[in-house]
Amino acid sequence: MNIIESFQMAWRSVFSNKMRSFLTMLGIIIGIAAVMVIVGLGNGMERYMTDQFRSVGTNILTVNVYGRGSTRSIDDEWMYQLAADHPDLLDQVTPMVNIYVPAKIGTENLTRTTLGGVSESYLTKVRSFTVAQGRELQYIDIAQRLKVCVIGAYVAQVYFPNGAVGETIRIGGNKYTVVGVMAQSGEKLEEGGEDDMIYVPYTTAARLTGAALNQYAVTVVDESRASEAKKLIETELEEVFGSDGAYYVQSMSEMLDAMTGMINVLITILAAIAAISLVVGGIGIMNIMLVSVTERTREIGIRKALGAKERTIMGQFVIEAAVTSAIGGVIGILVGYGLSMIATQLIVVLMQENMSVTPSNASIAMAFGVSAFIGILFGFLPARKAARLNPIDALRYE
Amino acid sequence: MEELIRFDHVSKHYQMGDTLVKAADDISLTVERGEFVAIVGKSGSGKSTCMNIIGCLDVPTSGEYYLGGQAVSQMNKNKLAEIRNRMLGFIFQQYNLLPKLSVLENVEVPLMYAGMDRIARRRRALEVLETVGLADKTRNLPSQLSGGQQQRVSIARALAGSPAVILADEPTGALDSRTSREVLEMLQDLHDQGNTVVLITHDNSIAVTAERIVRLEDGRVVYDGSSDDPAAVVTHDEPLVRRSRRKGGTPA
Ligand SMILES: Nc1ncnc2c1ncn2[C@@H]1O[C@H](COP(=O)(O)OP(=O)(O)OP(=O)(O)O)[C@@H](O)[C@H]1O
Ligand SMILES: [Mg+2]
Numbered sequence: 045m046n047i048i049e050s051f052q053m054a055w056r057s058v059f060s061n062k063m064r065s066f067l068t069m070l071g072i073i074i075g076i077a078a079v080m081v082i083v084g085l086g087n088g089m090e091r092y093m094t095d096q097f098r099s100v101g102t103n104i105l106t107v108n109v110y111g112r113g114s115t116r117s118i119d120d121e122w123m124y125q126l127a128a129d130h131p132d133l134l135d136q137v138t139p140m141v142n143i144y145v146p147a148k149i150g151t152e153n154l155t156r157t158t159l160g161g162v163s164e165s166y167l168t169k170v171r172s173f174t175v176a177q178g179r180e181l182q183y184i185d186i187a188q189r190l191k192v193c194v195i196g197a198y199v200a201q202v203y204f205p206n207g208a209v210g211e212t213i214r215i216g217g218n219k220y221t222v223v224g225v226m227a228q229s230g231e232k233l234e235e236g237g238e239d240d241m242i243y244v245p246y247t248t249a250a251r252l253t254g255a256a257l258n259q260y261a262v263t264v265v266d267e268s269r270a271s272e273a274k275k276l277i278e279t280e281l282e283e284v285f286g287s288d289g290a291y292y293v294q295s296m297s298e299m300l301d302a303m304t305g306m307i308n309v310l311i312t313i314l315a316a317i318a319a320i321s322l323v324v325g326g327i328g329i330m331n332i333m334l335v336s337v338t339e340r341t342r343e344i345g346i347r348k349a350l351g352a353k354e355r356t357i358m359g360q361f362v363i364e365a366a367v368t369s370a371i372g373g374v375i376g377i378l379v380g381y382g383l384s385m386i387a388t389q390l391i392v393v394l395m396q397e398n399m400s401v402t403p404s405n406a407s408i409a410m411a412f413g414v415s416a417f418i419g420i421l422f423g424f425l426p427a428r429k430a431a432r433l434n435p436i437d438a439l440r441y442e
Numbered sequence: 443m444e445e446l447i448r449f450d451h452v453s454k455h456y457q458m459g460d461t462l463v464k465a466a467d468d469i470s471l472t473v474e475r476g477e478f479v480a481i482v483g484k485s486g487s488g489k490s491t492c493m494n495i496i497g498c499l500d501v502p503t504s505g506e507y508y509l510g511g512q513a514v515s516q517m518n519k520n521k522l523a524e525i526r527n528r529m530l531g532f533i534f535q536q537y538n539l540l541p542k543l544s545v546l547e548n549v550e551v552p553l554m555y556a557g558m559d560r561i562a563r564r565r566r567a568l569e570v571l572e573t574v575g576l577a578d579k580t581r582n583l584p585s586q587l588s589g590g591q592q593q594r595v596s597i598a599r600a601l602a603g604s605p606a607v608i609l610a611d612e613p614t615g616a617l618d619s620r621t622s623r624e625v626l627e628m629l630q631d632l633h634d635q636g637n638t639v640v641l642i643t644h645d646n647s648i649a650v651t652a653e654r655i656v657r658l659e660d661g662r663v664v665y666d667g668s669s670d671d672p673a674a675v676v677t678h679d680e681p682l683v684r685r686s687r688r689k690g691g692t693p694a
Contacts, residue, residue, distance in 0.1 A: 049554070060542055346538045349499060350599070351527020351555040353520050435499045439538065 069372030071325025076376025086311030161249020178224035345438025365423020373415025483658035531600030590621035
């Protein structure tokens with residue numbers, strides 16, 4: 045009897061009792077599907093996070109200066125000088141000034157629009173926007189504290205459908221002239237999205253808010269050296285302030301790593317919990333196989349009388365368990381796929397986010413392997429019981 | 443003639459609490475190739491015990507059993523399985539067909555364990571089913587056949603591997619008298635074709651089909667000789683009567 049025939053025999057046996065076989069497989073099906081959805085969710089979350097961070101720029105360091113308890117401070121010149129001194133690590137520098145009063149166009153308050161002051165390098169160099177109309181902010185705007193602004197594609201589309209350049213926006217009681225419109229950068233134009241923004245020269249913004257400059261964005265030349273660049277800035281700031289409570293440097297790529305690390309830990313724990321149901325499924329298979337061996341005692345006796353060796357009987361039952369479990373695995377994979385697709389749709393509908401739940405091929409291959417292995421593992425004991433049955437007793441069994 | 447089966451002081455003892463049950467007690471006998479032997483005896487006389495030993499399903503507690511000149515006690519489980527497959531064909535009282543396999547597949551089982559390939563197996567199975575007159579039932583399940591037909595399938599299965607010995611344990615026990623006769627005739631035919639047949643029965647009227655009778659009582663051989671001798675059908679606790687009224691008897 046060759047191996048193909050053994051599989052055919054197992055296949056027939058599994059199919060001759062569909063309901064029982066299905067119930068036997070159920071634990072495996074649930075386990076495999078659960079592991080797949082969870083791993084898929086993890087992959088989706090990781091990809092979503094990475095995309096989110098990418099759109100802001102994983103090459104950006106954000107420097108916050110509180111100056112707490114120190115009489116000394118730093119200014120924009122200090123930051124520019126730092127970048128100029130380390131061209132191998134640091135690239136662009138821009139002060140960031142948050143403006144909390146809403147901008148006004150006509151009579152409408154733009155409460156959800158991102159509004160801030162930046163340098164001429166921010167939009168195209170730090171954020172990699174491109175100019176759609178007019179121009180971006182220039183050094184002269186900053187130096188002369190001009191009341192000009194550059195707007196995002198969303199603002200332009202909604203408020204200035206007939207061309208924005210030359211139009212005015214009111215911020216904190218002053219009129220700002222729109223000098224440029226940026227091209228769309230986000231996936232879709234939406235309120236509060238990436239393209240819903242207004243930027244003015246940081247010098248102008250600082251005068252408006254009256255606060256000292258305390259936030260900077262710095263880009264690193266090489267993303268893989270972000271930690272090194274961060275360390276450098278921290279060391280320099282430490283020298284100025286003499287205390288590490290006076291500033292905070294945040295690296296987007298470090299944050300991304302931390303986030304994905306956390307997601308991975310979470311997913312691993314969840315997947316491990318789901319994997320327990322695989323073990324439970326395996327025990328279910330063992331249970332049913334033991335019952336089946338008892339039920340088929342006479343069959344085993346007959347087969348032995350006709351010349352089946354112990355290892356042949358053993359093989360028959362192990363293969364049967366493995367086939368049952370593997371079929372469960374395949375069904376589980378299909379169910380897992382289905383659930384992943386449903387989950388993706390649900391996330392789109394419920395959370396308005398484009399996060400896809402995508403089980404990786406590796407996880408599918410592993411799920412299948414694990415289910416087959418569980419069948420063999422938990423089929424072993426019943427199979428051995430069958431193989432060791434005494435043929436005389438087995439033949440007498442009613 | 444060539445010696446096929448030899449019991450050399452074979453005993454099978456079971457310790458049941460304080461008492462020692464001698465299921466087979468110092469049995470010595472030989473069966474030659476081509477013989478038709480019936481082992482008879484009352485219930486509990488040790489027939490099945492002997493049959494299990496002859497069939498290599500069980501080993502004696504003492505003494506030696508030689509099958510085809512080989513000492514069976516020297517064989518491991520794998521070797522025993524192989525011997526059962528190659529040298530023995532079993533016919534059981536309860537037919538013992540595999541209920542989920544078709545008639546054809548049932549006959550193929552011993553051939554499959556013998557490692558015969560699929561096509562050769564099928565051809566051989568059809569051939570033996572033809573000889574037992576079931577060529578038209580090959581696709582049926584055993585449950586769709588009458589008792590007599592099922593027993594014929596099991597005869598076909600026993601024959602398929604061309605074994606040295608055909609062992610039939612109460613083959614007519616579950617059949618009516620007419621079908622019983624058919625089955626016995628079939629065994630007779632097998633014998634006529636040169637097969638060695640060992641028939642186990644409690645029924646004298648069936649035992650006389652064989653040319654030689656071995657009578658057991660309490661695990662001992664009390665008669666071994668021709669079935670024509672009136673002494674063959676005498677038991678020690680019953681008068682000398684040829685009990686033909688029990689012909690076709692009921693299951694033990
Ligand atoms: N496994 C066992 N354990 C203990 N005693 C046994 C065992 N098998 C058989 N015996 C005893 O051995 C004796 C012979 O049994 P055996 O089955 O050989 O009888 P038999 O001639 O086949 O009877 P029957 O016609 O009823 O089938 C009986 O007394 C039986 O109780
Ligand atoms: Mg018996």
